[in-house]
Amino acid sequence: MRLSSFKLTDPAEAQPFVQVPEPEEFNVPLSGHKALVKKGDRVRQGDRLAEHSNAAKGDAHSPVCGLVTAVTATAVSVKKDEAGQDGQSTQAELIALADLKGPELAAALKKLGFDLEDCGLCACGKAADGLHLVINGLNPEPGILWADGLLSGYAQALNAGVDLLRRLLQPSKVSLVLPEGSDRKLDGDLNVIKVKAVYPNSLDDLVIKAATGKERPEGVCAVSLHTLWRCGMAALSGLPSLHTVMTVQDKNYIVPVGVSLRSLLELAGITAQEGDFVILGGQLRGSAVSNPDQPVAARHFGLFHVLQGKFARAKENPCINCGLCVQYCPSHIMVNIISRHAEFQRYDECKGYSALSCMDCGLCGYYCIARRPLLQYMREATRMIKLNDAEITKA
Amino acid sequence: MSKSNNITLGVSAPPYLHWGKTIPSVMKELCIALLPAAIMAVCNFGPAALKVIGLAILAAVLTEAVCSKMTKSECRLDDFHAVYIGMLVAFMLPADAPWWLPVIGSAVAVGLGKMLFGGLGANPLCPPAVAWAILVFSWPALMDASSVVLNSDLLDPLYRLKYFGAADADANFTLASLLLGQQMGGLGSSQAGALLVGGAFAAVRMNISIETPIGFIVGVLLLGSILNVSNPTEYASGVFHLFAGSTLFGAFFLATEFGGSPSRPLARLLYGMIAGAMTIVIRVFGIHSDGVPFAILLANLIMPFLDMIRPKPFGAKS
Numbered sequence A: 001m002r003l004s005s006f007k008l009t010d011p012a013e014a015q016p017f018v019q020v021p022e023p024e025e026f027n028v029p030l031s032g033h034k035a036l037v038k039k040g041d042r043v044r045q046g047d048r049l050a051e052h053s054n055a056a057k058g059d060a061h062s063p064v065c066g067l068v069t070a071v072t073a074t075a076v077s078v079k080k081d082e083a084g085q086d087g088q089s090t091q092a093e094l095i096a097l098a099d100l101k102g103p104e105l106a107a108a109l110k111k112l113g114f115d116l117e118d119c120g121l122c123a124c125g126k127a128a129d130g131l132h133l134v135i136n137g138l139n140p141e142p143g144i145l146w147a148d149g150l151l152s153g154y155a156q157a158l159n160a161g162v163d164l165l166r167r168l169l170q171p172s173k174v175s176l177v178l179p180e181g182s183d184r185k186l187d188g189d190l191n192v193i194k195v196k197a198v199y200p201n202s203l204d205d206l207v208i209k210a211a212t213g214k215e216r217p218e219g220v221c222a223v224s225l226h227t228l229w230r231c232g233m234a235a236l237s238g239l240p241s242l243h244t245v246m247t248v249q250d251k252n253y254i255v256p257v258g259v260s261l262r263s264l265l266e267l268a269g270i271t272a273q274e275g276d277f278v279i280l281g282g283q284l285r286g287s288a289v290s291n292p293d294q295p296v297a298a299r300h301f302g303l304f305h306v307l308q309g310k311f312a313r314a315k316e317n318p319c320i321n322c323g324l325c326v327q328y329c330p331s332h333i334m335v336n337i338i339s340r341h342a343e344f345q346r347y348d349e350c351k352g353y354s355a356l357s358c359m360d361c362g363l364c365g366y367y368c369i370a371r372r373p374l375l376q377y378m379r380e381a382t383r384m385i386k387l388n389d390a391e392i393t394k395a
Numbered sequence B: 001m002s003k004s005n006n007i008t009l010g011v012s013a014p015p016y017l018h019w020g021k022t023i024p025s026v027m028k029e030l031c032i033a034l035l036p037a038a039i040m041a042v043c044n045f046g047p048a049a050l051k052v053i054g055l056a057i058l059a060a061v062l063t064e065a066v067c068s069k070m071t072k073s074e075c076r077l078d079d080f081h082a083v084y085i086g087m088l089v090a091f092m093l094p095a096d097a098p099w100w101l102p103v104i105g106s107a108v109a110v111g112l113g114k115m116l117f118g119g120l121g122a123n124p125l126c127p128p129a130v131a132w133a134i135l136v137f138s139w140p141a142l143m144d145a146s147s148v149v150l151n152s153d154l155l156d157p158l159y160r161l162k163y164f165g166a167a168d169a170d171a172n173f174t175l176a177s178l179l180l181g182q183q184m185g186g187l188g189s190s191q192a193g194a195l196l197v198g199g200a201f202a203a204v205r206m207n208i209s210i211e212t213p214i215g216f217i218v219g220v221l222l223l224g225s226i227l228n229v230s231n232p233t234e235y236a237s238g239v240f241h242l243f244a245g246s247t248l249f250g251a252f253f254l255a256t257e258f259g260g261s262p263s264r265p266l267a268r269l270l271y272g273m274i275a276g277a278m279t280i281v282i283r284v285f286g287i288h289s290d291g292v293p294f295a296i297l298l299a300n301l302i303m304p305f306l307d308m309i310r311p312k313p314f315g316a317k318s
Ligand code: SF4
Pocket: A325, A328, A329, A330, A331, A332, A333, A335, A357, A358, A359, A360, A361, A362, A363, A364, A365, A374, A375, A378
């Protein structure tokens, strides 16, 4: 009856990654960035297009050498043109990361497009002393297939990534969590831990628990293979983060940042019909795309087409107390009660019922027979609780 | 919804995977799970049983429609829960009950047991059990199958047990006869074998949680056997209690009602065991010869405490 076994490994993983061809025109996505270029500017590959005012959020870069054709609040469009005009270089100056460490490296990574939180730093951009770095070597969700391929085919980049993170975070210990049965390795003195390759074991919270035996311990951070690969590519090339790895339906692709989701779907041979769903991210925790012309960002890691009617629509139905959400919640919380409070904005009650323990797995929504949007209620509750708490500490 | 190149993609909240079970699908399958017992009821008690079932379903559906109209809430008849409640109510009635008994029973179950509390899931008590209790208090004679169903030679095993002793009960009933529903009682609730088949189907299809009936059965067998061993002439065996009267009906279909049962497996096991043990206590020490619905109502009241048995929330500092 359990529609999906939630396996995190799949035979389809063995297929080589497909390189997505570069389009003529890119739309580099912005989110809260301030543009540094204007329409008509010439840019080289790797030039900064926009800057994020937050020192922990990555800047945006041009994936190609070309001409800026449009600048909006959400994207900068760059049209590729003939390289090497006027004898100029087509590429931005390379940044050597090998000699940098600590805060200098953090600043360089921000300029290269990395969100520092993804790299194991706290939101303020600092690393804890004596940190335990845990590399999450599992596919984040069922359906995502790139983990094993990265470990086998891109070990050089991953090793460079580990090396970079060691300099960035200066951890006292580095662990690598892999699926059971995997014999993949990375260089260096890594403490390897194997876990059962079944969702939700791939969530950072549970990966950290597997590596330390503790629930939400202080001074431990998890970094995904996806981020590790991107860091490694930057370290090897000296260029910003211009590519991402994505599983599109059942194949892995190396995707240039700034191509449209539509072209990815076309490449994968997918034609979405009226009413179908296109999901960015994983199918349990991702989000439905409303506009397929939306461009790929560096943090994107999955794209799926779900036929209309594959699942009953989530709706604000009343809870019937079947208890399934509670039974399957890996955080051991009363999702039924919390969701009912969240529905009516009673966030203090949500907090009282330990809503903050939620690890955002989506299983509650997967099982709810009333089809309540439980994950959404949980996200809203945790967001509001954190917001209120922040206000209280400020006051 | 959004428009782009003439196609409108679907937008909704994650996750975009679902195991496929929804309230209507669960309720439909639960109704199907009751069908074997309904068929056996017609075999054992004749077409009158069908009339009672039909009337109870009709009354349940109508009551829900009227209640939703009165409270101006969305009418959720399409979730089939009213149909299911109607069947459950009918199953506990004598086959030859007067026409208005199932009608009142269903009206009480849906109106008082469910809608008054705000609908499915908000009910703290099992609605059909509430209806049964009210009917038993109001019309005890009409709820006694032995005195209502006259054109039948079947005996009520629990009645024999209570007033004639364990030996008499053992002499009059074999395991096979109990399983085949050769016993006087509620028209569907006494079809032990058919209920076992339907209950197993419901559990395998994950429409009910397996822990509740297992706990219930263990509770009945355990306490029944302890008493039986202590005094075999007075107390019937646990197995007799399991297949006599409405034990299996309660275990699989009443105790598993969503609103009144706990959420976690261990708590459900305990909840089932409490209800099962209470069944024996009521049968042995109470005035009612059966009493399964009472036992379940009592367990419903304990449910909130059972829900407190839980592992500590992830990462919580205790
Ligand atoms: S998403 Fe739902 S099931 Fe998952 S941890 Fe949060 S509340 Fe529990």
